[in-house]
Amino acid sequence: MRFRRYAVYHLPQGPLxxxxxxxxGWDARHGLVHLRPEGLPPDVETVTTVPRRYGFHATLKAPFHLAEGRTPEDLARRLRLVCDHLAPFALDLEPRCDWGFLALRPLHQPTELLALESALVTRLDDLRAPLTGAERDRRNPDALPPQARAHLDHWGYPFVLDLFQYHxxxxxxxxxxxxxxLRQALAPHLAPLVAAPMPVAAVALMGEDEDGFLRMIEEVPLRG
Known part of the structure; x- marks a missing residue:
């Protein structure tokens, strides 16, 4: 399958x-439309329209086009090399309503998480094509804080490194x-799923298909 853009995500496993x-309603790990179980809030379709095509994920390296002359194989090979030196860890999660949307966020961000995100942002970046003017404009750079705008211009995404927040x-x-x-409605469903720390032992190389949905290409273990 041909992909338009690539990204590196963390995809939770197991019941969560x-x-x-x-x-x-979208399983990015298996590339399948996922049937919703009964008992969920009735307007689930409306509130999940935007995030659906990305699947249930946390962004570690935001979607990007490959640089000229670079191949998906180059990206996968580099990702494996980077992950060989990064350690697995676990996160204590809670549902929070920050920045106008509902997400599961860690109670704190351990050093292993910050090292993982930093390595993926910086050590894969020479494989990323520069943002086009239209791509940059879609981020509304004039409304961003100065540091976020600087990250957008340097790394292709504003909320990285010192501004990174796992969600x-x-x-x-x-x-x-x-x-x-919505947080209160989902709380009974989420409570047993986040009662224990969530392991982060691998990252997923993702591809964006022609319909704009993200699919997992390869899962790469953290071997450090």
Whole structure:
């Protein structure tokens, strides 16, 4: 399959990953439309429209076009080399309504997580094509804080490195009262799934298909 863009995500496994895929309606790990179980809030289709095509994930290296002369095989090979020196870890998660959408976020970001994100952002970047003017404009750079705008111009994405915040997105942008109502509605479903720390032992190389959906190409273990 041909892909338009590539990314590196963390895709939760086990019951939490299954729930997230069912909630969003797209299983990026297996490239399948996921049937939603009964008992979820009735307007799930509306609140998940935007994040659905990305699947249940946390962004580590945001979607990008390959640089001229670079191949998907180059990217996969480099990713494996980087991950050979990065250690697995675990995250304690909680549902939060920050920045206008609902997501699962860690109670704190351990050094292993920050090292992982930093290595993927910086050590894969020579494989990334520069942003086009249209791609940059879509990020509304004039509305970004200076540091985020600098990251956008240097790394192709504003919220990296010192501005990185791990999050597993569960909704699109919502008014604060609606986001809080959704958090409360999902709390009984999420509580048993995040009662224990979530392991992060691998990352996923992703490809964006012609329909704009992200699919896992390869899962790469952290071997450090």
């Amino acid at each position: 990953g299954d729930f997230g895929s069912a909630w969003l 597993l997105t569960l909704s699109g942008q919502l008014p604060p009262p609606r986001a809080e109502a």
